[in-house]
Amino acid sequence: MPFLIDDINYAQKELNTFRFRTSAINDGSIHERFIFPFLCGSYFTYRKVDVERITSIAKAVSKDPTYLDVGCGYGDFLEKIIQHLPNAEGIEKSADIFFKLGRYKPDYIKIGDAYNGIDKKYDLIFVGWMEPGVDYRDRIAASTDVIITTLDQGLSLAAEFEGHGFEKIASWITPSWEDINTEITNKYYSKISNGTIELLKELRGAHNLWYIYSKPKYKDTIKETLRKSSKKDYNRDVYEHEKILDECGFSYNEVLPSNPDICLWKINFEE
Numbered sequence: 001m002p003f004l005i006d007d008i009n010y011a012q013k014e015l016n017t018f019r020f021r022t023s024a025i026n027d028g029s030i031h032e033r034f035i036f037p038f039l040c041g042s043y044f045t046y047r048k049v050d051v052e053r054i055t056s057i058a059k060a061v062s063k064d065p066t067y068l069d070v071g072c073g074y075g076d077f078l079e080k081i082i083q084h085l086p087n088a089e090g091i092e093k094s095a096d097i098f099f100k101l102g103r104y105k106p107d108y109i110k111i112g113d114a115y116n117g118i119d120k121k122y123d124l125i126f127v128g129w130m131e132p133g134v135d136y137r138d139r140i141a142a143s144t145d146v147i148i149t150t151l152d153q154g155l156s157l158a159a160e161f162e163g164h165g166f167e168k169i170a171s172w173i174t175p176s177w178e179d180i181n182t183e184i185t186n187k188y189y190s191k192i193s194n195g196t197i198e199l200l201k202e203l204r205g206a207h208n209l210w211y212i213y214s215k216p217k218y219k220d221t222i223k224e225t226l227r228k229s230s231k232k233d234y235n236r237d238v239y240e241h242e243k244i245l246d247e248c249g250f251s252y253n254e255v256l257p258s259n260p261d262i263c264l265w266k267i268n269f270e271e
């Protein structure tokens with residue numbers, strides 16, 4: 001079920017209280033984006049590498065790419081994409097999240113329902129987080145040849161597109177906001193001892209899956225683009241919020257002790 005405006009209002013009040021009580025430790029507001037993901041960040045954890053992988057795919061399939069973020073919320077991720085793809089747009093069903101909370105709505109976010117509001121073809125469609133009970137895969141599949149989804153294991157709907165004439169090309173794993181929230185909350189907002197925090201770190205997991213789908217004609221181009229992009233040094237060129245990911249034990253290419261098969265952000269290519 002998509003959430004109600006009362007839930008968002010409640011979350012906003014909690015955020016105000018959090019800001020009031022924790023101004024001394026809420027590190028330059030960066031903690032907020034992981035504790036209040038909808039209001040201050042995104043439901044998936046990303047680095048600059050994710051933005052550049054996605055935008056380089058869009059540029060590989062079109063000279064002047066069009067891009068749509070479906071269910072973009074306040075557009076935290078979309079803002080980063082627009083720095084690389086000036087034509088990028090978002091579609092968001094709820095007008096209330098802007099107007100009832102007095103938040104600015106940029107022109108590049110259109111209020112509309114993905115079930116009937118996608119009115120043209122896009123070079124790439126991004127589906128950041130499909131809520132349980134929401135499924136607009138048919139509409140998306142009809143409006144593009146390249147789809148990128150993120151899926152929070154156990155929380156969001158499995159947004160798979162093989163049944164819609166698409167092939168899965170590649171995937172990678174990142175932490176979800178909840179993984180980071182747990183680490184930050186243990187470290188900064190609990191009375192757990194340092195020893196226990198270190199012990200708990202060993203158990204950390206990462207639950208956000210990124211899938212790249214395309215029509216077969218783009219398969220080789222996309223694979224080649226992703227291979228090229230993985231040669232850049234993403235330990236240096238980062239967003240400000242990435243320092244929290246490093247600090248919490250979710251570095252770029254980190255192998256998690258709880259699951260040595262997972263190397264964060266490593267691209268897995270489908271055969």
Ligand SMILES: C[S@@+](CC[C@H](N)C(=O)[O-])C[C@H]1O[C@@H](n2cnc3c(N)ncnc32)[C@H](O)[C@@H]1O
Nearest residue numbers: 042043071072073092093094113114115128129
């Ligand atoms: C869980 S939030 C994710 C928001 C943002 N992508 C993020 O990661 O923070 C899902 C968003 O999808 C929007 N949404 C749900 N159903 C939709 C639909 N049919 N068309 C467009 N947006 C929709 C909701 O209003 C909500 O803002």
